[in-house]
């Protein structure tokens with residue numbers, strides 16, 4: 626059977642804050658899967674490369690062109706918003722978030738998107754060759770859309786970035802960053818009892834830590850049956866760029882014996898980690 630398709634979505638994020646009529650800042654960052662190759666601070670006129678492989682397979686000249694495009698965009702965007710604010714009701718502060726990116730799919734297909742949120746709510750997106758308002762966007766966004774859609778040059782640039790540049794950039798990054806992107810680190814697991822949930826009850830905790838990449842499946846089991854009361858905690862980062870996940874089960878003290886915790890992770894292949902709860906343990 627064919628190898629399961631590993632996907633590395635590329636997402637660029639822009640965060641723009643307009644505190645009042647004169648104070649504003651725009652920061653940018655980009656992710657490929659769970660790794661961050663780029664940062665762009667408001668104070669800087671250049672996109673920062675955070676990984677040795679961030680250049681991908683683009684030439685210096687291609688990067689200069691992209692850099693220039695984004696520098697022009699950042700100042701034009703800020704000027705545009707100052708103009709739009711005059712049309713919109715409401716007042717400062719304003720928060721605008723723009724996110725865009727692409728993902729390579731099997732058979733050389735790629736999928737792209739670009740959308741923007743205003744005060745935390747989706748308001749518009751780029752669809753095909755033009756701007757469109759989001760389903761429940763305030764009516765005044767239509768005015769913004771009308772203005773944006775009159776700029777053919779910008780629409781062509783956005784289409785070029787989304788459908789030509791983005792997939793080509795990702796194709797390069799998948800080559801130059803291959804070893805870090807495909808990194809596999811095995812989890813360790815251990816059992817503890819947590820704070821007792823009540824008289825005669827135990828909180829069993831299966832700690833799973835040190836794994837990479839992030840997707841993992843952890844279940845409390847009785848024999849081959851998954852325990853329905855299993856509760857996944859939050860996946861949290863370790864300091865060494867691996868992940869940690871606690872998984873708990875609330876049981877009566879008499880039912881703890883015979884339970885086990887099973888961990889499935891890509892780094893383990895078919896070799897699941899299985900730890901048995903010791904019914905005789907003290908704590």
Ligand code: J76
Pocket residue numbers: 694697698699701702705706709710713721723725741742743748749769773776777778779782783786
């Ligand atoms: C996210 C990537 C977008 C890249 C766009 C690059 C194109 C660009 O910078 N356009 C601006 C300059 O356009 C002039 O110069 C171009 C050549 O450099 C062309 O010749 C073009 O024809 C010419 O007009 C242009 O000023 C754009 O309007 C910049 C801003 C575009 C934009 O994203 N606007 C935007 C986004 C979100 C506006 C509002 C929102 C959210 C709504 C918030 C409600 C207040």
